[in-house]
Amino acid sequence: MPDPILHLSNLDVRYGRTQALSGIGLSLYEGEAVGLLGTNGAGKTTLLNAVSGFLRPSGGTLELFGEPIHQCPPHQIVRRGLLQLSQERDLFGDLTVLDNLRLGSLARAPKTFDRNLERVFHYFPRLKERVAQRASTMSGGEQQMLAIGRALMAEPRIMLFDEPSAGLSPLFVQEIGAMMRALRNDGDVSILLVEQNMLLAAQVIDRFYMLRAGTVVAEGPVSELEQDHEELARRYYL
Template sequence: MATNELLLDVAGLSVRHGRVPALAGIDLQLRQGEAIGLLGANGAGKTTLLNALSGFLPHEAGVVRLFGKPARAGAPHRVAQAGLLQVSQDRDLFGDLSVRDNLRLGCLARAKARYDRNLERVFGYFPRLQERMEQRAATMSGGEQQMLAIGRALMAEPRIILLDEPSAGLSPLFVQEIGAMMQALKREGEVALVLVEQNMRLAAQVVDRFYMLRAGQVVAQGPAAELDRDYEHLAREYYL
């Protein structure tokens, strides 16, 4: 597969929450092996955009093309089956099930026959999940739950993963481990990433390009190098 294949093409996307405009005229693209960041203050529209891309929210206007085909709003199961998986802020784990069972559920829609292979892959990123295979998800720490949520998504062999603030509320050690995992995914080039993240320093280590959102619109975009070089300016301009 060509490394520059266009996987996600969004043109003029607009979404409303009732009568309130939530997104207005969003344009973005994501290519094979690429990682892009969606940045901005709380309420800027980042999570709304992820939910629209996943099929959970209807589009008032605009087009989302996923793997070269129009993606239909209201059909998140079809979006997931096509190869786009979202890891939400809530993680959406089955708390009463074990780590093993949560991971097994991840592969059912797309990769049931490759459970063992994908399990080893997940253990490569998150060795501590292997140590806790029989532990109930609800009894794990926040960082471990985040690892499990990402691991479950990886079990489905996604082509795109949407990560909604994966570092939120985690200790520096877990943030480092999650960051290392995202960097490894990008190096391998098999999974493209869309990262929503308040931690601009972490985003700068992972993404190739960023889109800055404010009030549901893209107000700035550029290469990841700008996140390090102009960190203070961007923070003052778009977060305060």
């Protein structure tokens, strides 16, 4: 077994006196898509924010490509190839689709711009038809696609998705799901996916971790979700 590219061990995170995560162990291997499941308030976003450097853990270790990152500010973690898509989409509403994509590629060599743009349009043909449209005038689903596209322009090696299906109609949920599956199958981006829609998660991920009240209460292969997602939902979500 190769070493994980992202490794959390015994991780604790607090908000003041409140312990939001305790003793979290999690590994992500190259080329994998791993799901982080759990009900509202379980600590999923907190975990992503700790990995991305927005929150300092109060204990445990956090390693990215074998290097400790618990002291790194967010921009250094991005530069090392890990990119988080937040629950808000953080687009520049007054700018066009193309300019939003340009901003995503600022930290990369200009010579890779065209290739990265083609890759984004390959995943989201809809964005190609709308290059000149202002981001704020796009539908919620289109904005989500743009946010993902902008992230891809930065050539991430690991992407963290925080409930990308939230608030989207079934058609867009399908499209985003298909895109994440394609991204995973193409193999150069590894994925950590937070999702409450277990059916969507099951289409994308290889393995899952289930969080409850800040701890990992179960983990396993996606086949367990497929067989038994109603039972799992009852056990961990209610």
